[in-house]
Amino acid sequence: MSDFSLGAAFIDGDIVPVTEAKISILDWGFLHSDATYDVVHVWNGKFFRLEDHLDRFFAGMARLRMSIPYERESLRSILSQCVKASGLRDAYVEMITTRGVPSPGSRDPRTCENRFYAFAIPFVWITPPESKLNLVISQQQRIPAASVDPTIKNYHWLDLVMGQFEAYDKGAETAVVVDAQGNLMEGPGFNIFAVKGSSITTPASGVLEGITRKTAIEIAIDKGYEVRQSPLSPELARCADEVFATSTAGGVMPITTIDGKNVGEGSIGPITSEIQRAYWALHEDPMYSTAIDF
Amino acid sequence: MSDFSLGAAFIDGDIVPVTEAKISILDWGFLHSDATYDVVHVWNGKFFRLEDHLDRFFAGMARLRMSIPYERESLRSILSQCVKASGLRDAYVEMITTRGVPSPGSRDPRTCENRFYAFAIPFVWITPPESKLNLVISQQQRIPAASVDPTIKNYHWLDLVMGQFEAYDKGAETAVVVDAQGNLMEGPGFNIFAVKGSSITTPASGVLEGITRKTAIEIAIDKGYEVRQSPLSPELARCADEVFATSTAGGVMPITTIDGKNVGEGSIGPITSEIQRAYWALHEDPMYSTAIDF
Numbered sequence: 001m002s003d004f005s006l007g008a009a010f011i012d013g014d015i016v017p018v019t020e021a022k023i024s025i026l027d028w029g030f031l032h033s034d035a036t037y038d039v040v041h042v043w044n045g046k047f048f049r050l051e052d053h054l055d056r057f058f059a060g061m062a063r064l065r066m067s068i069p070y071e072r073e074s075l076r077s078i079l080s081q082c083v084k085a086s087g088l089r090d091a092y093v094e095m096i097t098t099r100g101v102p103s104p105g106s107r108d109p110r111t112c113e114n115r116f117y118a119f120a121i122p123f124v125w126i127t128p129p130e131s132k133l134n135l136v137i138s139q140q141q142r143i144p145a146a147s148v149d150p151t152i153k154n155y156h157w158l159d160l161v162m163g164q165f166e167a168y169d170k171g172a173e174t175a176v177v178v179d180a181q182g183n184l185m186e187g188p189g190f191n192i193f194a195v196k197g198s199s200i201t202t203p204a205s206g207v208l209e210g211i212t213r214k215t216a217i218e219i220a221i222d223k224g225y226e227v228r229q230s231p232l233s234p235e236l237a238r239c240a241d242e243v244f245a246t247s248t249a250g251g252v253m254p255i256t257t258i259d260g261k262n263v264g265e266g267s268i269g270p271i272t273s274e275i276q277r278a279y280w281a282l283h284e285d286p287m288y289s290t291a292i293d294f
Numbered sequence: 295m296s297d298f299s300l301g302a303a304f305i306d307g308d309i310v311p312v313t314e315a316k317i318s319i320l321d322w323g324f325l326h327s328d329a330t331y332d333v334v335h336v337w338n339g340k341f342f343r344l345e346d347h348l349d350r351f352f353a354g355m356a357r358l359r360m361s362i363p364y365e366r367e368s369l370r371s372i373l374s375q376c377v378k379a380s381g382l383r384d385a386y387v388e389m390i391t392t393r394g395v396p397s398p399g400s401r402d403p404r405t406c407e408n409r410f411y412a413f414a415i416p417f418v419w420i421t422p423p424e425s426k427l428n429l430v431i432s433q434q435q436r437i438p439a440a441s442v443d444p445t446i447k448n449y450h451w452l453d454l455v456m457g458q459f460e461a462y463d464k465g466a467e468t469a470v471v472v473d474a475q476g477n478l479m480e481g482p483g484f485n486i487f488a489v490k491g492s493s494i495t496t497p498a499s500g501v502l503e504g505i506t507r508k509t510a511i512e513i514a515i516d517k518g519y520e521v522r523q524s525p526l527s528p529e530l531a532r533c534a535d536e537v538f539a540t541s542t543a544g545g546v547m548p549i550t551t552i553d554g555k556n557v558g559e560g561s562i563g564p565i566t567s568e569i570q571r572a573y574w575a576l577h578e579d580p581m582y583s584t585a586i587d588f
Contacts, residue, residue: 019320122399146435148452165359
């Protein structure tokens, strides 16, 4: 009897329990991290901004010169099948295209048949909405855009992983890595925002163009705040009234200390709360959500 | 009946045909490229510089804060078992440690049990010894050391993959990526050397400290050449008498054109040939080789 309690995956055309889902050790998606992916979440039985995630996923594949035998409609169907098989009403749904396995003896990526995988697992929280994140500013530098195009969502995470360990060493939960000038870039799986007065700053470039980031920007503008997409210096972050992270894995999440010092009063700020509430409210808006036929 | 003709792998304590060797889709070695690896080759039934590869592999694991339940002697035994099961006298043998799978719902790498995998496949050539490589100098920048420590052998290859496609677009076989100043760094799986007179230049830092690179440097010094580990500008490469690549996947390989123009006379140079011959001769030296008990 298959156990789908930890999630379901689409592998080689079949839906299987995620615990049994495996990929070839020879797939260059693993051996060269030659892959792109996206993560869409399901909340209360509905995908959130699925079309935005699919847009980004197909754009990343094109830039990596990958193609899969599934059109957009087939992809929607596969992702829905994973969620339905898992039975999850709140899920973290990942779609992945890898380069695949080259011909024996060849190192030519053009000999590979690109591979598509997907899985749905229980919703993942970087931190639950009612809790607060302690952040450190790592000196680790984010892989620059001149090396790896950050608009292609990719698995090149060792900079973020090392930042994460630095955070644990310092008693914090997570870290943000920086650019060569020391400006804050992003953390493991999240974008970052700093609020000062009615102005909100988030890095413009060199970071993942997160869908939750985009949603938070749209909400902030709609609420009348000024949103600056410009370099976020450590000084600006440390003297901010509020700082928050955005991610598919948790939505809008307050950061209340940086390097052990309180941001503002060290409590969850009113603007962060306002954007967080609006973010979750959007999940009921048919413009943003796609119901799954369970 | 198991078919080991394409190689053998060590997975979960078992030796299996490499075509059946699979890893969990949830392993962060895949999902975050949170892994280190090494490749040692077997030539004529003997590992080449196995201890150097093991040194580097264990050092990389330590820097990534990974550990495996195998000591050095066990590792030697596992790698030998993969080669023996494959029956290959000339093999490309890869050992890999990944972060593993986190606890359900967690994103904390400390909850992962690190995983070890290995496989032996037929020897892989970037190009066979008698042939010549056409190179392009890509404008793609190698991921800098400030982001990912290149002395940890890692799978962050998207910069190299994009360089490779650029080479194909220009009718060449391979590409070298550059640093922020435009100096040549390395290619997909190889280090690069330029010869001018009796002086040989190879990049000092920001590149993988290849074992074949190290061997070529030792040979060159032994033969009385001056070896400069210093920035390798495009000008120096283009006006060089000879240029060559070094890799476990093929040894010492002549590069005879750069961006469509001949290097020197466009033929395999005498110093490249001398180092190439000495490199293969070392494979019979018991100081450098470890016989496998087939």
